[in-house]
Amino acid sequence: MAGIVISGVSRTFGTVRAVDGVSLDVGEGEFFTLLGPSGCGKTTLLRMIAGFCELDAGAIRFGSERIDRLPAHVRDIGMVFQNYAVFPNLTVAGNVAYGLRARKVPTAESERRVEEALALVQLTGYGARWPHQLSGGQLQRVAIARALVIRPRVLLFDEPLSNLDARLRVSMRTEIRELQKSLGITAIYVTHDQEEAMSVSDRIALMNAGRLEQVGVPVDIYRHPVSRFAAEFMGTTNLVxxxxxxxxxxxxxxxxxxxxxxxxxxxxxxxxxxxxxxxxxxxxxxxxxxxxxxxxxxxxxxxxxxxxxxxxxxxxxxxxxxxxxxxxxx
Ligand SMILES: Nc1ncnc2c1ncn2[C@@H]1O[C@H](COP(=O)(O)OP(=O)(O)OP(=O)(O)O)[C@@H](O)[C@H]1O
Ligand SMILES: [Mg+2]
CATH class of the missing domain: 2.40.50.100 (RNA polymerase II/Efflux pump adaptor protein, barrel-sandwich hybrid domain)
Known part of the structure; x- marks a missing residue:
């Protein structure tokens, strides 16, 4: 477990300031959401935390340890993507074991941990199946098990539910939230859906054009938006x-x-x-x-x-x- 401290982080692509001077403190065990419209910098910020994108300026720490210059695989991060990124040529168990093989975990321990991770996402008994035999919701659970199996300090989610139908999105978001709370892992969750953000988050950072527009608990941002952008993004409103x-x-x-x-x-x-x-x-x-x-x-x-x-x-x-x-x- 670890809190995350993001200080003055920026990243420019050509002329686009994708992330522009962002500072945030995410508490240990917190479910923290980056919310905002397409192109506002959510994925870029998440990728910088994961180690897939370099910073132009600023620093990222887990607890007191500076991690932004460490390679991705030593950061102890589990990441879940929108398109599952489940390997079609590996079984469910093979997919979940992937991160353990890379870390050279012995076979017996690996098998035990794969079973444990599959149980956490309610896929006990699915280890031998192939990805094409699973539904979208089950594939996303495999992706979550694969992220959990390495026992990460931090879980990152980038729009993990956007490929699922509306009903499944609602039940999966509750599942993700309950799993994160029961494991006590710090989570950063990216979505552009304000209702989803309000339903799962301890706190939300609303982003606009690479910057933080407002940070707070969901009900505060909804009831006390600090700007026109925040008022309109958080739900229907009358601006008069x-x-x-x-x-x-x-x-x-x-x-x-x-x-x-x-x-x-x-x-x-x-x-x-x-x-x-x-x-x-x-x-x-x-x-x-x-x-x-x-x-x-x-x-x-x-x-x-x-x-x-x-x-x-x-x-x-x-x-x-x-x-x-x-x-x-x-
Ligand atoms: N590798 C890259 N090269 C060039 N520009 C990029 C790159 N990655 C992101 N950008 C630009 O940076 C800005 C922020 O992109 P980012 O993917 O972080 O947005 P996002 O909030 O995740 O959007 P979405 O909701 O559509 O996923 C966009 O203008 C995007 O075009
Ligand atoms: Mg994105």
Whole structure:
């Protein structure tokens, strides 16, 4: 186990500053996520930690040990990739044993550790199978077993679930999170999916164009975004000038859809806005509404479906919002 200290790390490719002066402390045993849009530098930063990409500036330490100039194979890192990178010409056991052979672990011990790693990912008995006989979710478990078998100090995941279907992504992310917690290994997890990041992470670093936009526990970033970028990336939001909400001043305000309700169902004291329903969408448990106010501002509202409501596109509606859930953006 080890905490990770990243200090002033940068990397440029040609004219692109892929990672630009990033400093981060990841705690021992922490599940830490790098979140951000395509091209923001997540993979580059992860590859620098793994030892697959050189730094232009800065340092990376595991605990007090500086590791950024060590070759990848002595860093004690397990890495899991998006495309599994499972070797098709090796059996499941052969794939999992790969890192042990490279480390010259004796056969008897290797066999024991492969069994142990397969058990951790619920693939006991699959050792003799070939990769083409496995489902996508099972292949990803093989990749995780292969990363775990070397008993790494740190586990790195680069979009490990993006090749799986939506349902499997949801169950696998819980599995990864539970496994990481039960083993107590420090993990850095890369994704561009904010919901996935919020569901698994102890903390998130939101990245934007090579830099850190905001670092914090998921609920804080969601509820208290520090910028327009953070407010929009962390989920649907209404970004409106303060005036549109009947508040003086020109500040830009973020108001999440779930902070709005029908005025008839809102607590006393919430400000009420009159408008008309421009769009209505029922997503099972959640009803989404677009409401156009008199000044043309469109607000997105989300509420739990309630069969007693009979809303219709074009109908007049009174919305109320929770004033405590307004975030004024700089
Ligand atoms: N080996 C390379 N040579 C040239 N440019 C690169 C190289 N690796 C990354 N880049 C550039 O650096 C930037 C960051 O890339 P990176 O792969 O780290 O982004 P990412 O956040 O992982 O994106 P994605 O979500 O699409 O995987 C991009 O502009 C990319 O084109
Ligand atoms: Mg990437």
């Amino acid at each position: 000038p303060g005036r549109a909400l009947g508040r003086p001043g020109d500040a830009l305000v973020s108001l999440r859809p779930e902070a709005l309700r029908l005025a008839s169902e809102a607590p006393q004291g919430w400000p009420v806005l009159a408008g008309a329903i421009a769009r209505l969408e029922l997503l099972g448990p959640i009803m989404r509404l677009d409401v156009r106010l008199a000044d043309g501002t469109v607000l997105k509202a989300a509420m739990l479906d309630a069969p007693h409501q009979h809303l219709q596109t074009g109908a007049a509606v009174a919305l109320a919002y929770d004033p405590a859930r307004l975030t004024v953006l700089p």
